[in-house]
Amino acid sequence: MRLLTTNLLNLTRRDDGIKPEIETLDSSFFDKVFTNYATIAEESEKGFTAQNQVGRSIKTDKTLMKQLMTILFDNAIKYTEDDGQVTLTVRTNDRHLYITVADNGPGIADEDKKKIFDRFYRVDEARTRQKGGFGLGLSLAQQIVLALKGTIIVKDNQPKGTIFEVKITGV
Incomplete structure (x- = not known):
């Protein structure tokens, strides 16, 4: 119930247009986050591979960045x-930060991909009842990405699974 309340409050804040608090982060920020994910x-x-290809400092909101990656990582896990694999990659070029989270789970049907960022949408009631959750995580992830002036897409991971790709501009 606490997680539901926290996610609802965060979504409400995003709706009110709260601005990200931009600060400079060095690439070690991602290594620290990845260490926690490896333990989880x-x-x-589950198998976990992290690839930090960020070779420079970036300017972004530290809290929102961690929250975004955690939502995507948690969904993948x-x-x-059991014995599945999750891969999280971060990389930059001169203008963008890219975050990719891939798993080899059951994947998401094409008709569900259009709705997964909607609040309270859950792909399969029977499956989500077993896994828990409220259908808020990906909606919040999308709101965070938009606040950071980015895009998020979902696509198939062949031969099975899901890939979420995030592109944040101007970092």
Whole structure:
């Protein structure tokens, strides 16, 4: 219930147009976050690969960035079977930050891809009842990406699974 309340408050704040608090982060920020994710993946009996290809400092909101990556990572862990694999990659070029989260779980049907960023939307009631959640995480992720002046897309990971790709501009 606490998670639901927190996510609802965060969504409401995004609707009110709260501006990101931009600061300079060095690439070690991502390594620290990845260390926590590796522990969670191990406890969940999932494989986890992290690739930090950020070779420079970036300007973004530290809290929003961590929250965004955590939402995408948590979803990947939640919907990947035991002994499955989750990969999280961050990289930059001279103008953008790219975040890619890939898993080899069951994937998302094309008709559901159009709705997964809607509040309270859950792909499969039976599956989500077993996995938990309220259908708010990806909606919040999209709001964070928009606040950071970015885009987020979802696509298939072949031969199975899902890939979320985020592009943040002007970092």
